[in-house]
Amino acid sequence: MTRKTHLFVxxxxxxxxxxxxxxxxxxxxxxxxxxxxIVEPCSxxxxxxxxVLFQNISETVTEMDPKxxxxxxxxxxxxxxxxxxxxxxxxxxxxxxxxxxxxxEDVAHSLVRMKSPDIACEIGAKFFGGIDITSNxxxxxxxxxxxxPAQPILPMLMSTVTVTPQDAPLDSFVDHxxxxxxxxxxxxxxxxxxxxxxxxxxxxxxxTVQSATYVFxxxxxxxxxxxxxxxxxxxxxxxxxxxxxxxMDFSYPNSETVFLRIEHAQAPLNDRRVREALNxxxxxxxxxxxxxxxxxxxxTGITPPSTIGYxxxxxxxxxxxxxxxxxLEEARADGVPVDTNITLxxxxxxxxxxLETMEALLAMYQEIGFTMTLEMVEVAExxxxxxxxxxxxxxxxxxxxxxDNANGDPVFSMYFKYHSEGQQSGLTDPKVDAMIAEAxxxxxxxxxxxxxxxxxxxxxxSIADVMLFHMVGFSRVNERLDFAPSIxxxxxxxxxxxxxx
Amino acid sequence: xxxxxxxxxxxSAISLVGLVLLVFFLSRLxxxxxxxxxxxxxxxxxxNQFREIHGLNDPLIVQFFSYMADLxxxxxxxxxxxxxxxxxxxxxxxxxxxxxxxxxxSLVVVFAVIFGSLAAFNVGGVFDRxxxxxxxxxxxxxxxxxAIVAIVIFSVKLGWFPTSGTGTVWHWVMPVSVLFIRPxxxxxxxxxxxxxxxxxxxxxxxARAKGIKxxxxxxxxxxxxxxxxxxxVIGDQAAALLNGxxxxxxxxxFPGVGxxxxxxxxxxxxxxxxxxxxxxxxxxxxxxxxxxxxxSILDPRIRY
Numbered sequence: 001m002t003r004k005t006h007l008f009v010x011x012x013x014x015x016x017x018x019x020x021x022x023x024x025x026x027x028x029x030x031x032x033x034x035x036x037x038i039v040e041p042c043s044x045x046x047x048x049x050x051x052v053l054f055q056n057i058s059e060t061v062t063e064m065d066p067k068x069x070x071x072x073x074x075x076x077x078x079x080x081x082x083x084x085x086x087x088x089x090x091x092x093x094x095x096x097x098x099x100x101x102x103x104x105e106d107v108a109h110s111l112v113r114m115k116s117p118d119i120a121c122e123i124g125a126k127f128f129g130g131i132d133i134t135s136n137x138x139x140x141x142x143x144x145x146x147x148x149p150a151q152p153i154l155p156m157l158m159s160t161v162t163v164t165p166q167d168a169p170l171d172s173f174v175d176h177x178x179x180x181x182x183x184x185x186x187x188x189x190x191x192x193x194x195x196x197x198x199x200x201x202x203x204x205x206x207x208t209v210q211s212a213t214y215v216f217x218x219x220x221x222x223x224x225x226x227x228x229x230x231x232x233x234x235x236x237x238x239x240x241x242x243x244x245x246x247x248m249d250f251s252y253p254n255s256e257t258v259f260l261r262i263e264h265a266q267a268p269l270n271d272r273r274v275r276e277a278l279n280x281x282x283x284x285x286x287x288x289x290x291x292x293x294x295x296x297x298x299x300t301g302i303t304p305p306s307t308i309g310y311x312x313x314x315x316x317x318x319x320x321x322x323x324x325x326x327x328l329e330e331a332r333a334d335g336v337p338v339d340t341n342i343t344l345x346x347x348x349x350x351x352x353x354x355l356e357t358m359e360a361l362l363a364m365y366q367e368i369g370f371t372m373t374l375e376m377v378e379v380a381e382x383x384x385x386x387x388x389x390x391x392x393x394x395x396x397x398x399x400x401x402x403x404d405n406a407n408g409d410p411v412f413s414m415y416f417k418y419h420s421e422g423q424q425s426g427l428t429d430p431k432v433d434a435m436i437a438e439a440x441x442x443x444x445x446x447x448x449x450x451x452x453x454x455x456x457x458x459x460x461x462s463i464a465d466v467m468l469f470h471m472v473g474f475s476r477v478n479e480r481l482d483f484a485p486s487i488x489x490x491x492x493x494x495x496x497x498x499x500x501x
Numbered sequence: 502x503x504x505x506x507x508x509x510x511x512x513s514a515i516s517l518v519g520l521v522l523l524v525f526f527l528s529r530l531x532x533x534x535x536x537x538x539x540x541x542x543x544x545x546x547x548x549n550q551f552r553e554i555h556g557l558n559d560p561l562i563v564q565f566f567s568y569m570a571d572l573x574x575x576x577x578x579x580x581x582x583x584x585x586x587x588x589x590x591x592x593x594x595x596x597x598x599x600x601x602x603x604x605x606x607s608l609v610v611v612f613a614v615i616f617g618s619l620a621a622f623n624v625g626g627v628f629d630r631x632x633x634x635x636x637x638x639x640x641x642x643x644x645x646x647x648a649i650v651a652i653v654i655f656s657v658k659l660g661w662f663p664t665s666g667t668g669t670v671w672h673w674v675m676p677v678s679v680l681f682i683r684p685x686x687x688x689x690x691x692x693x694x695x696x697x698x699x700x701x702x703x704x705x706x707x708a709r710a711k712g713i714k715x716x717x718x719x720x721x722x723x724x725x726x727x728x729x730x731x732x733x734v735i736g737d738q739a740a741a742l743l744n745g746x747x748x749x750x751x752x753x754x755f756p757g758v759g760x761x762x763x764x765x766x767x768x769x770x771x772x773x774x775x776x777x778x779x780x781x782x783x784x785x786x787x788x789x790x791x792x793x794x795x796x797s798i799l800d801p802r803i804r805y
Contacts, residue, residue: 035756037582045540120551122540129544173584190593191756192667217665217754221649225664229656380769383536416541424541 026210028481028498031223031232035216039188040173041162042114042121044492049122051236051493052194052214057097058162058179061088061107062155064408070156074102074163074180084150088158090141094203096165097184104143108135109166111145118171127160127412152443156409182207182496192216196495207496224249224476233478234498236489239352240293243474251295254473254490255304255406258351260344260361260466261386261417263426266396271336273327275463278398279317280324281368282361284468291353291360297470301455303405303413304470306487309439309451314459316467324368342372346400347382351471358400372398387424398466406491410451411440418454418464427464432457502797506790513786517779521572524778525565525771533557534581534769555581568775577779578772582765587772591758591780597667598750598757599784602742604673605680610735613685617692618719618727621700632689639686648679648752665754676753680746684738691734695727702726728799736792740785 032048041058044050055063055073063073075088094102111133114124131151136144147154165178177185182204183196197211215232217223220239226232227248243249260278268274288296297305298316305312332338344365346358355376362374377385385391386399401424405413414436415421420428435457439450458464475485482499535548535557543551552558556567571578577588616636620629655675656664662674699705700723708718747759758777765773797803 037580038584040584117550118554120539120547120554125543125547126540129547175585190590191597215666215754218751218760219649222652222665222752222754225652225657229660229664231656231664231666378767380532380534380537380767383541384532387536387541423543 028209028233029213030234031215031226038173041177042123045122047491050491054492055494056183057177057181057185059181061158061161064159078155085144085146086154087144094180096178097199098178102180103140104137105166107143110163116170123160209495209498212495227476235476238474248476250475250485251472255487256402256404256471257299258402258468260398261426262465268336268338269396271331273331277324277327278466280320281364283319291356293472295472299467299470300459303410309448311452311455339371342396344374344398346376348376350402528771577776580773582770587776591776594758594761605677606739609684613688617689618696621693621696636686636689639682645748651675676749691731695730699723699727743784
């Protein structure tokens with residue numbers, strides 16, 4: 001062999017060794033479906049950002065656990081001081097990964113920052129829209145937080161607030177997040193990978209996983225193949241058709257609910273009988289295990305069974321085409337324009353097999369006698385039709401939507417979806433507005449009961465929407481890990497919860 | 502030649518300005534990006550703040566002149582999605598695309614020219630039939646399917662190559678191989694056709710009569726004359742790759758400009774769309790210029 005050939009072989013062998021030795025014993029590789037556009041803690045409710053930063057780098061004031069409820073995190077306790085003010089006692093001995101001590105100033109700054117008009121923080125816009133938040137520092141580890149209007153669930157809302165150091169800029173996103181979490185943010189090679197490593201000064205127990213690398217692949221089959229080939233350890237969110245290995249693939253309720261939003265103002269959808277017919281015309285069970293995954297649940301409300309106030313006694317509308325036809329005829333006889341063309345709008349790539357689902361729904365509706373056409377649109381166009389202000393001259397529309405609520409409380413959903421002023425609400429019903437206000441203000445068992453009453457009213461009396469399915473997600477996990485994805489995997493992935501077998 | 506280069510540069514600049522105008526207004530016609538970046542539940546106040554931050558509240562014509570004023574200073578604006586300069590985002594992706602295009606097209610040209618020439622030398626022979634068969638398959642096979650099958654076989658089953666990503670020489674094998682197939686099939690057919698014509702010409706017969714061996718006849722005399730149409734097709738194929746091999750970039754996790762452009766269009770990240778199109782257009786202008794120069798080198802009758 002020539003010298004050049006020797007060099008080539010040597011470099012190829014070195015590359016092979018590097019490629020083969022990517023998985024060390026105490027490190028994991030996570031393959032995400034898209035690259036993170038930003039690494040900003042105040043936007044970590046975005047699912048892919050959350051899977052990297054949320055509770056790994058940046059911790060929240062409180063923590064919502066769907067199984068056990070609200071838990072302490074950076075705050076050890078909290079109490080209601082009245083008039084919309086809650087007092088949070090912060091954990092002592094917590095430091096940021098840059099060595100500075102975390103105190104009430106940092107929490108106050110984080111609250112200001114998430115509402116800063118100079119940056120569009122997802123958390124501020126999503127959970128604190130229309131709410132004024134002020135804080136009063138009592139001492140280094142005690143802070144009063146006041147919401148106007150008062151928020152009885154303020155401690156729960158604080159489970160979304162990621163705490164950043166007080167020198168985090170108010171007018172720009174950070175590109176190297178500093179947090180108090182069990183991991184430090186090491187490097188982001190744009191377009192390729194992000195690496196985290198265990199934070200040696202973490203206040204809590206040291207995690208088993210000592211480092212993590214996140215890579216990005218948009219194709220589900222490739223993500224699944226990477227875990228199968230041992231190149232990655234976890235692939236959250238793979239497609240149904242790629243989840244074919246029972247030893248590695250997990251299915252779990254992913255907190256997403258699919259439904260058809262009805263705008264009640266438009267005839268013939270303003271007639272209750274027509275809305276009931278729309279519900280009775282759908283053979284929901286036929287979808288499960290065919291177009292949609294086994295384990296998909298039939299929905300009666302917009303939030304998953306893990307939310308408080310979920311009414312397990314409500315029954316999904318059974319498939320009853322004869323009754324649906326009779327209701328339509330009855331409405332027609334009363335002068336309701338039931339032959340008006342209804343546009344069924346689906347969002348492309350909203351979930352696996354969305355097109356097949358929408359085509360099946362269209363066929364079921366046409367079978368009953370509805371005059372209906374299907375339009376599949378991209379997300380931007382879909383948003384223009386789904387959120388207010390609605391387009392003029394739109395005619396009657398049924399809009400397919402998928403709603404995520406992994407936070408455990410319907411308050412994160414109901415105002416926006418059903419209040420007369422709600423950004424995506426198809427309803428104008430003073431009774432619903434009042435029920436939402438009452439449930440939002442209530443606490444404890446009363447709160448759960450009031451949400452239950454609202455779910456019942458929307459499902460059986462108003463027949464607000466066509467509720468369809470609580471969806472199932474799939475993740476592939478390398479067999480060397482002791483980790484089971486859950487409903488939380490939809491929006492976060494706490495590395496400290498991962499163990500090795 | 503200098504006169505020609507000057508004229509081409511002016512024409513390219515005019516085309517580029519036209520492109521900027523067209524893309525700026527067409528991309529804005531797709532609508533307001535606010536809804537894509539804020540949560541569905543965001544208040545109108547938050548939406549207005551977002552529009553204000555990104556200058557979307559200004560009339561379109563004001564936005565255009567503001568953009569052009571910045572562009573003159575080579576400021577392409579910041580990416581809405583990534584909060585960093587759009588040109589940095591694009592150049593990072595373009596560097597990968599350029600490498601992928603260069604490696605792939607170099608291999609394609611070498612192999613297509615050799616195999617196409619040999620196939621043309623013995624038309625209807627075993628080699629010609631095999632080359633034609635495989636090149637037709639290559640030119641018509643769907644690359645996304647080949648890519649997925651290659652990953653299953655060579656990564657998951659055999660463990661020979663990494664499934665995707667970048668970092669080692671092995672990471673390049675499958676993406677380059679899959680990208681190679683289609684232009685190789687196409688260019689091989691073009692080379693074969695052009696070489697059949699060239700090998701049947703009078704000057705080749707004369708060369709044979711003079712006792713010149715086959716290898717110089719094929720690769721020196723005939724090939725040079727057959728290369729003009731081949732170069733045109735090579736240019737087309739390279740331009741297509743420079744625009745981004747979207748499918749391959751997506752499947753193999755190559756952070757190139759093609760996928761970036763598609764994502765940016767879907768996300769209405771206008772500054773990145775503009776920067777990506779301008780950078781790609783300039784690269785294609787430069788490549789076309791090089792092809793024109795190559796024409797004149799290969800065929801002395803062509804003078805500018």
